[in-house]
Structure formats: structure tokens, C-alpha cells
Amino acid sequence: MTAYDCYVGSDGALGDRARSVRRTVFIEEQGVSEAEEMDDKDGVATHVLLTDGDEPVATARLRLVGEATAKVERVAVLADYRGEGLGVRVMDAVETVAGDRGATEAKLHGQTQVRGFYERLGYEAVGEEFEEAGIPHVEMVKPLD
Template identity: 50%
Template sequence: MIAGTPPVIAPTRDIAACRHLRRVVFIEEQGVSEADEVDDKDDQAIHLLATIGGRPVGSARILLMGDTGKIGRVCVLKEARGTGLGAALIRAAVAELRGQPGVSRAKLGAQTHAIGFYEKLGFTAFGPEYDDAGIPHRDMLLTL
């Protein structure tokens, strides 16, 4: 990572770059199966790509479902973690949703170890804990 270089986070059509980041983080690091990570929803999603010095380092995916925007597939490469990039990606996703007509809330499925992270960004956990790809999760919601 380039020290002191601020990240650029923007919507992208470079789905291949987002998929590569997700492969590194979810499949290679976290052991999520390819069958669980790869689905047919990328073509209908809004993708955000975070770059530092032009190099992709993080991404998020947004699916629009009626009045709800579902934020998912949020990932940051290991060398960019702890820099605030994850929070910046979530804030960018929320900002993107606020610009979508008729969308009044943001939802996500948080790995349970990250609930506190999302609570600091305004999300509230609800419902029971559940297993997603072998990792415990809870749903979280933010009113826009």
C-alpha cells in the first residue's frame, strides 16, 4: 500500500477486479467455497471499487430490492486493513443508496465479529445469528 495516498472509491463496471478481490479475501483467506462466493447477481448489482494509487484494494456490492439496498461482498485486502478503508467503503455504499430513488434503508449480513464495526457506522443488528458459508452472521439495518 502507498503510505499517505488516499483511497479513491467509486462505482465501477470492472467486475473482474471486484471478483479478484473477493476471491483473495473470501475464498483464499476465509475458506469460503467458490460455489458460495460466486453467484449470478453481479450483473444486476452496483459495484464499488476502492483503489490506492490506481491499485484495487477493496470492493463492495449493492443489490437494490424494493425500498432496501443490500450491501454485500465487502472486502479489503489484508495490507489495506486497519486504515479506515472498510468504513469508507460502507459510507460510500450508504451514500450511493441515498441517491437511489425509493430506497429508504440499507441492509447487510455482518460476520458476527464485525457487528461492532457496523454499529459504529449506524447499523443495528436484528434477528437471530445464522450460518453463511460456514461463518456466523447477523442481519443489520440502517434507515437512510
Template identity: 55%
Template sequence: MTAVIAVTDDIAACRALRRTVFIEEQGVSEADEIDNLDGQATHLLATVEGRPVGSARLLTYGSTGKIGRVCVLADQRGTGLGAALIRAAVEHFRTQPGITSVKLGAQTHALGFYERLGFTAQGPEYDDAGIPHRDMLLPL
């Protein structure tokens, strides 16, 4: 089975995935998960045989692209799908004029995952929705 990753307007599918992963699995409050940025973001949706299995949300702040809300369903973890989502997000930002770097807030347990994809941790650890994070940066 090969995953298909594409830009989507199906925000409901992305939110359903995020609800499963962040709210149900990780215990993030709905108030912390739901914000007003979905409408201005570009969303990537990963599907396997038409089934939504992962997503990421992309925002632009000046010359920086920000990857956020990256999630993969439990039965698809360890398949390379997460890395494929990040690579697709980075490639999306490479096509955007003026974007010189990509940033994300990584849960600290995932720092090594993002480092293998070329990101470098920046600044101190901080709490985001009760989960320790660090910012990570990838110059383009």
C-alpha cells in the same frame, strides 16, 4: 496514500479481490462466493495509486438497499478503507429514489464495526458459507 472509491464496471477486479479475501483467506467455497447477482449489481471499487484494494456489491430489493461482498485486502485493513466503502455505499443508496433503508449481513466478529457506522443488528445469528452472521439495518 488516499483511496479512491468509485462505481465500477470492472467486475473482474472485484471478483479477484473477493477471491483473495473470501475464498483464499476465509475458506469460503467458490460455489458459495460466485453467484448470478454480479450482473445486476452496482459495484464499488476502492483503489490506492491505481491498485484495487477493496470492493462492495450493491443490490436493490424494493425500498431496501443491500450491501454485500464487502472486502478489503489484508494490507489495507485498519486504514479506514472499510468504513469509507460502507459510507460510500450508504451515500449511493441515499441518491436512489425510494430507498428507505440499507441492509447487510455482517460476520459476527464485525458487528461492532457496523454498529459504529449506524447499523443495528436484527434477528438471530445464522450461518453463511460456514461463517456466523447477523443481519444489520440502517434506516435512511
């Protein structure tokens, strides 16, 4: 089994490498527009990046959106690395950072095609399905303990 390195940091430290994963997954694979994917929130977010050697392979970002609420965004794993538990590892890292910063709840807009993944991690859907970047999503929340 490959040992992946996990990095947590600012946009300046990790942003370009994280965006390379997001570009491949969201823009090239899923057809999300660059304007929608590469928004102005990277600079205020904390980024989590997993690498295989020097190669970025999985990422997510986190923003505190309330006194005790963290928003998990842009969770992406390159296709060749899916099924190896990297999504779980990225989410664990994001939730740890959120808890360390005082968040008691995490929320996200999960693509409905991966809703089951988030449910297995303890997230619960709230509200109705909606479209974001042309893709069906559902808002999901999880208490952090």
C-alpha cells in the same frame, strides 16, 4: 497518508477487479467456496471499488431488493489495508449510492466477527445469528437519511 481512488459502476466496468479482492478475502482467507462467493448477482449489482494506484484493495456491492431497501453485500478489504478506514469509505460510498437511488434503508448480513464495525456505522442487528457460507452472520439494518 495514501490517497485511494473510489469507483462506482456496473459489473462490466468493475466486476473483475472487485472479484479479485473478494477472491483473496473470502475464498483464500476465509475458505468460502468459489461457487458461493461468485454468484449470479454480480451482474445486477452496483460495485464500489477502492484502489491504491492501479491495485484494487477494497470493495462492496449493492443491490436494490425492495422499493426503498438496499442490500449491501461482499464488503471486503485486503489484509494489508485493514485499519486504514477503507471499510468506512466503502460503506459511505455504498450508502450514498443507495440513497441516490431512493433507498431509505440499508440491510446486510454481517459476519459476527465484524458486527462492531457495522454497529459503529449505525447498523442494528435484527434476529438471531445464522450461518452463511460456513461463517456466523447476523442480519443488520440502518435507516438512510
